[in-house]
Amino acid sequence: MDAINTLLLFAGLLLFLSVVATPLSRFGFPLLLIFLGVGMLAGEDGPGQIDFDDFSVAFLVGNLALAVILLDGGLRTRYDTFRVALRPALSLATVGVMASAGLTGMFITWLLGVDWRYGLLLGGIVGSTDAAAVFSQLRQGQVSLNQRVTATLEIESGTNDPMAIFMVLFLLEVLTSTQPFSWQSLGVQLLLQFGIGAAGGVALGYALSWLVTRIALVEGLYALLILSGGLITFAAINKLGGSGFLGVYLLGLVVGNRPNHATEHVFRVMDGLAWLAQAGMFLILGLLVTPSELWNNALPASLIALFLIFVARPAAVFLSLLPFHFPWRERLFIAWVGLRGAVPIILSIFPLIASLSGARFLFDITFAVVIVSLLLQGTTISAAARLLGLRIPDQGRALDQYELEGGGRLRFMLSLFRVEPHCRVEGHDAGALPRGRQVRCIAVLRGRRFLYPGAGFRFQAGDRLYLIHPARHADKLATYFRMERGQGRLSPRRFYGNFMLRGDSPMHELETIYALQLDPADRTRTLDEFIRARLNRPPVAGDTVSVDRILLRVRALEASGRIERVGLRFRSGDDKPPGSG
Structure with missing residues (x-):
């Protein structure tokens, strides 16, 4: 013994x-x-001095x-x-x-x-x-x-x-x-x-x-x-x-x-x-x-x-x-x-x-x-x-998550998110949360007090929000709470640019607005199709394609892998379109 x-x-x-x-x-x-x-x-x-050789x-x-x-x-x-x-x-x-x-x-x-x-x-x-x-x-x-x-x-x-x-x-x-x-x-x-x-x-x-x-x-x-x-x-x-x-x-x-x-x-x-x-x-x-x-x-x-x-x-x-x-x-x-x-x-x-x-x-x-x-x-x-310049801005994440019982085939989760400075919901009310996605804020922890948001309640940096939402929206929802500015080169706005485009936007519109020099075949493509053709590999967030003095950077993808949003910035870093002074 x-x-x-x-x-x-x-x-x-x-x-x-x-x-x-x-x-x-x-x-x-x-x-x-x-x-x-x-x-x-x-x-x-x-x-x-433990002699172990087994x-x-x-x-x-x-x-x-x-x-x-x-x-x-x-x-x-x-x-x-x-x-x-x-x-x-x-x-x-x-x-x-x-x-x-x-x-x-x-x-x-x-x-x-x-x-x-x-x-x-x-x-x-x-x-x-x-x-x-x-x-x-x-x-x-x-x-x-x-x-x-x-x-x-x-x-x-x-x-x-x-x-x-x-x-x-x-x-x-x-x-x-x-x-x-x-x-x-x-x-x-x-x-x-x-x-x-x-x-x-x-x-x-x-x-x-x-x-x-x-x-x-x-x-x-x-x-x-x-x-x-x-x-x-x-x-x-x-x-x-x-x-x-x-x-x-x-x-x-x-x-x-x-x-x-x-x-x-x-x-x-x-x-x-x-x-x-x-x-x-x-x-x-x-x-x-x-x-x-x-x-x-x-x-x-x-x-x-x-x-x-x-x-x-x-x-x-x-x-x-x-x-x-x-x-x-x-x-x-x-x-x-x-x-x-x-x-x-x-x-x-x-x-x-x-x-x-x-x-x-x-x-x-x-x-x-x-x-x-x-x-x-x-x-x-x-x-x-x-x-090697491979870091990308933090995509955001929940502090804690629990799956809720019930809901049938639609799985719901209770998630805890922190409102980061300069994130998309700071200073806004619950209307800033994704609409049409069945997202509900049930409580806010501010300091040591629990608050229950009603009409006119606005979120502050440091707040911790308890949200009920479908499980399939967890990653999408996390992006609403990441810091958008102030992280140097990894600030999302600096990394992706101030201009945000939809993946299904036609390339011929970008050619007109930004005076691009495109091949005839590229003019008929959507932004999603154009980036895929240039990359010649499945795209992920952070992939970048250069067109003249413009950088197109993939920001978000749908579950199917189709490019949903693309950031646009200029090589000079001034984020100004041609001729904008």
């Missing part, structure tokens, strides 16, 4: 110290690195944690992001992983002078980005990027694990098997991994969504039902020879996008579980490593990490995204956010379990590469976005 209490004391203390240290993330320090650091300090080389337990904890993290990521991914990011993300998750692993493997073979199969194995281990690291840093950094970039990164990190796992297992089999290599066997394994993973995840996702809709439970149990369904899916698909990681991500995607009881309270519980999974996983992995051995391999590990960051990942990204017409700045940023985290470390445990010669060396190199990646890339995501 005393041993159990001691174990629980250490576990609670480590988790407590990890959480208390999270304020360091405000200075750009990755949270996952904090968890790793606490684990390393508690290990055999640190003041904690790779089987670490492998079990890592797989369980990754399943929870991917399930949470899938629940939060919206279907509309697939409109702009599915094909490029899948290209990165397949072609990109193979290219990155291949290039890194060749470099490792040359640098360390090892057998090319060992080089490719280590390249495959560090070749994929990590969902936990990418999800964590994108949320933690609070940098507003366009939907194409964020969706591509999130979908890639949620779907590239199967390819990495397949490569590692295949190369392990080549190294340890006495049977000759078979391309046919390779193709069958690849189809099984992706086919069973995708089919199982989608099918079980629909089944779980159906169950969640029809079963009556205490509110807090819906999250546990979804979590248990996710773990069953993960294990069952793995047992069938498919990719459980892909399956559990797709299950979360289906459940999170279908009308059921998986509402905001479920997301809150899942968020806590995902953070607990990340903290526990990185603490265990931190305990597993011996820092003194890492230091012995610091030079080759650093060179491998730098090659991966500055050569292999950018080359793989530019190759994978070549058919999708991404601007070079976006490709460069996606290359930079190729964070390595828990997945490579867990993959490096495979050779240890298989008793492969030199497996401990592969583990130490992988761990060091992850640390360099988190230190170099994880701390500079915000700076990279600013340097």
